[in-house]
Amino acid sequence: MKTAITEMFGVDVPILAFSHCRDVVAAVSKAGGMGVLGAVAHSDSQLEIDLAWIEDEIGDRPYGVDLIVPAKYAGDDAGGMDLADLVAMIPDEHRAFVDDILRRYEVPELPDDERSGRGLLGSDGAAPFSANRADPQLEIALAHRPALVVNALGPPPAHMIERVREEGRKVGALAGAAQHAERHVNAGVDVIIAQGSEAGGHTGEIGTMVLIPEIVDAVGDAAAVLGAGGIGRGRQMAAAMALGAQGVWCGSVWLTTDEAETHPAVKEKFLAATSADTVRSRSRTGKHARQLVTAWTEEWDRADTPDPLGMPLQPMLVDDAIRRIDRAAHHEGTGANRLANYFVGQVVGTMNESKPAARVVYEMIEEFIESVERLNTQLAD
Amino acid sequence: MKTAITEMFGVDVPILAFSHCRDVVAAVSKAGGMGVLGAVAHSDSQLEIDLAWIEDEIGDRPYGVDLIVPAKYAGDDAGGMDLADLVAMIPDEHRAFVDDILRRYEVPELPDDERSGRGLLGSDGAAPFSANRADPQLEIALAHRPALVVNALGPPPAHMIERVREEGRKVGALAGAAQHAERHVNAGVDVIIAQGSEAGGHTGEIGTMVLIPEIVDAVGDAAAVLGAGGIGRGRQMAAAMALGAQGVWCGSVWLTTDEAETHPAVKEKFLAATSADTVRSRSRTGKHARQLVTAWTEEWDRADTPDPLGMPLQPMLVDDAIRRIDRAAHHEGTGANRLANYFVGQVVGTMNESKPAARVVYEMIEEFIESVERLNTQLAD
Structure with missing residues (x-):
């Protein structure tokens, strides 16, 4: 060609x-x-x-x-903000909601040495x-x-x-x-x-x-x-x-x-999903990102739950939660398994x-x- | 071919x-x-x-x-409902909201002989x-x-x-x-x-x-x-x-x-619109229908306004309003002109x-x- x-x-x-x-x-x-x-x-x-x-x-x-x-x-306006400034911008209501999801779905804690959102943070500690x-x-x-x-x-x-x-x-x-x-x-x-x-x-x-x-x-x-x-x-x-x-x-x-x-549990969900099983949601990154519909996106979509924050606050808010979920999502029937999702387009149906x-x-x-x-x-x- | x-x-x-x-x-x-x-x-x-x-x-x-x-x-459950039964199902809050839109946008009344939603009703008076x-x-x-x-x-x-x-x-x-x-x-x-x-x-x-x-x-x-x-x-x-x-x-x-x-005012809007100027809205028919974004869809999308009703209640609710709007929409700068819209797909951009x-x-x-x-x-x- x-x-x-x-x-x-x-x-x-x-x-x-x-x-x-x-x-x-x-x-x-x-x-x-x-x-x-x-x-x-x-x-x-x-x-x-x-x-x-x-x-x-x-x-x-x-x-x-x-x-x-x-x-x-979100951090741009203030100029020269460091990570601690950004963390302080996350409302308590949002922290409480994420904690509540993890509690209701019985998602185990991370071991101490895996905390603090390293997945999205550079080795230099710069904001994601x-x-x-x-x-x-x-x-x-x-x-x-x-x-x-x-x-x-x-x-x-x-x-x-x-x-x-x-x-x-x-x-x-x-x-x-x-x-x-x-x-x-x-x-x-x-x-x-x-x-x-x-x-x-x-x-x-x-x-x-x-x-x-x-x-x-x-x-x-x-x-x-x-x-x-x-x-x-x-x-x-x-x-x-x-x-x-x-x-x-x-x-x-x-x-x-x-x-x-791809996380094995999420891969299984992808293989089973239809093209109708995705949604543009701000729940992972703070910007509209298409991803698999799971209990995670449904929790954030409910009328009585907080709107996701902007970028980079939302990923900072949910990073540890997503790592907790992924870590525990391997077994079907667990809350973590029901929450687990990832970005994917409508072609997931095929x-x-x-x-x-x-x-x-x-x-x-x-x-x-x-x-x-x-x-x-x-x-x- | x-x-x-x-x-x-x-x-x-x-x-x-x-x-x-x-x-x-x-x-x-x-x-x-x-x-x-x-x-x-x-x-x-x-x-x-x-x-x-x-x-x-x-x-x-x-x-x-x-x-x-x-x-x-919406009328199916009750079985054998006639038009009057359906009309009675429209909440006062919704009627008041439509009246409020028409008042705020200064849309003139219809002449007496043009009222009652004939556009969607059959000559036999059956529900749309x-x-x-x-x-x-x-x-x-x-x-x-x-x-x-x-x-x-x-x-x-x-x-x-x-x-x-x-x-x-x-x-x-x-x-x-x-x-x-x-x-x-x-x-x-x-x-x-x-x-x-x-x-x-x-x-x-x-x-x-x-x-x-x-x-x-x-x-x-x-x-x-x-x-x-x-x-x-x-x-x-x-x-x-x-x-x-x-x-x-x-x-x-x-x-x-x-x-x-096509209504001349709406045709002008279509010719000027980009592919980003449409929205899937339930505000006209009660089901998701893609249409031009105008003051009409924006009014219904606001967090503090009622959710549209189902079909056929929503078209019954808004039919006269849309005819009032269309009748008065010919002049740019009027409220009716700002509200006027119609169904159109994303190809409107070209x-x-x-x-x-x-x-x-x-x-x-x-x-x-x-x-x-x-x-x-x-x-x-």
Whole structure:
């Protein structure tokens, strides 16, 4: 295949695979697509290790890295706030509600040595989702050879774009609306990920079917566009490219692959879920993020429970709770098992079988080709 | 072109156009697609007139009719309720809220001879959205020669399917989830309209990109599938068919055509709106229906205002109010103008120019062909 994306990265097929799991990243790059490592939960040292591992695995094939640096968050107004200031902004009502959930669902405490939200905090103790957290990661990434560095949430800051381009790599950014894509392109972004509402994780309200052509038209030749949100199989890849995208960006579909480090209890839920079993909820990150409907999202959705806080307060509030839940979620029938969830898009409805990531890629290409051939037959007759 | 849909109806292109406006229906059938008249707001006599007019206009080309017969509604439990019983179920709080909106936005009263919700009530005084209302319409339709009779909301009742098939016509039904499509097919429906969340009017939460392949797989060869929701141009038609649909069902895109009887003030708003300017709201019909965001939807969305009632109570509650608003909405800057809205899908963002309905069809086909050719080039290289 040949599109702006295959040309830009020298890949066989324009399938980009976002995953927090280095094994998925390597498997997709080796299968002819391009893995992109989601690094937000990585410590600096773990990022070093994983990038070195990936490069060792894939040889001279390309891969990418995804960091989260939001443009602004709840702590921004005050300027120069440290972690303690942020912690003090969390209302007692919210703490009490989280404690109440954990008590009612009988979720065991964490052992002492696992407390305090390390999952979201950098080794330097910087607040989650901050530039302080991302800048060292960016430099670690650039000391390696990812072909693409993506900012997953909001516009990539100017210094990030400069540094990545200085090093001769491409910059990517997600957009949920045409005006976001235009802003990214004006700032120097090379690859726009046009992500519709169907997607897992942070996502807007405009559906992929409407969003992709709007962004393709808004961006013109100034950047390459990847379609995302609801893309997990070949027909969806063909649809995204029929809409004008030069490739696809998939995240959810890897979560049930053999390589994925998805929590086993959550993986089981994903395999059983239908496309109606997700919800855009602010309960994990403070921003609307599509995730599996479980007792967790239902608790936060009730009319008599507090509204989630903003970012980064909500993840600070719930981080330990989620780790407690995940730690205890392995046994069906427990409260923790009922609460356990994770980000996933509406394609979860067709993720019904665990399989190797490479097979997902090959099946996607096969169905893509069938889909294009069927269109040709319909048109020619 | 040749698909299950072009074969079934003998049309040149598998584009079905849902419209309340007979001129749009005729224009699309004459342009090689197939118009489908939305008849819910038609009196029996007006339906007679419009079907005769359409048949006179289009000669032996095919067309369809769309009726709304929900499976159940708020009045069902009590059994045998008449209109007065239903009216008595509307809470005073809701009446007061509607009156308050009209007062605050300074919407003039209706003249005496225009009151009492005739828009939604049959000439026989039956409650809106009831079988009592739809059965005479069905017989009027079958006394004419529509090739397709669609039930827009919920499963078509068994007697409707029987009557339509007895007369040798095809039955269509909308589905927002795979299990709805399966139920329709088991009941004998010939054409499934797989309508994703992007659509205008009554619509679910699953995006078109995910929904179409799920329904195509669920239905197999037992029915033809039309893709709907976010389809307004050729790239979207190509995407829907890449996903496995055998044609498309478009509604919103006709609302800004030259032929459409869209309220002029609302048409102006549609031409100016972006894809982010719609919302799924229960404020007009009692069921989630995507419509333009205006002061009307914002009033109903506020935390301190009552939740909309169910169907048919909500339309009975707001019918006169909407007619008051529409009657007075012609002048910009008035409260009525700010309130005025209508059902429309997210494709409203690309409906930026009023044009003849036939041109919409021709442009859609042209862009469809370009899109398939681009896919071929990308695949071949």
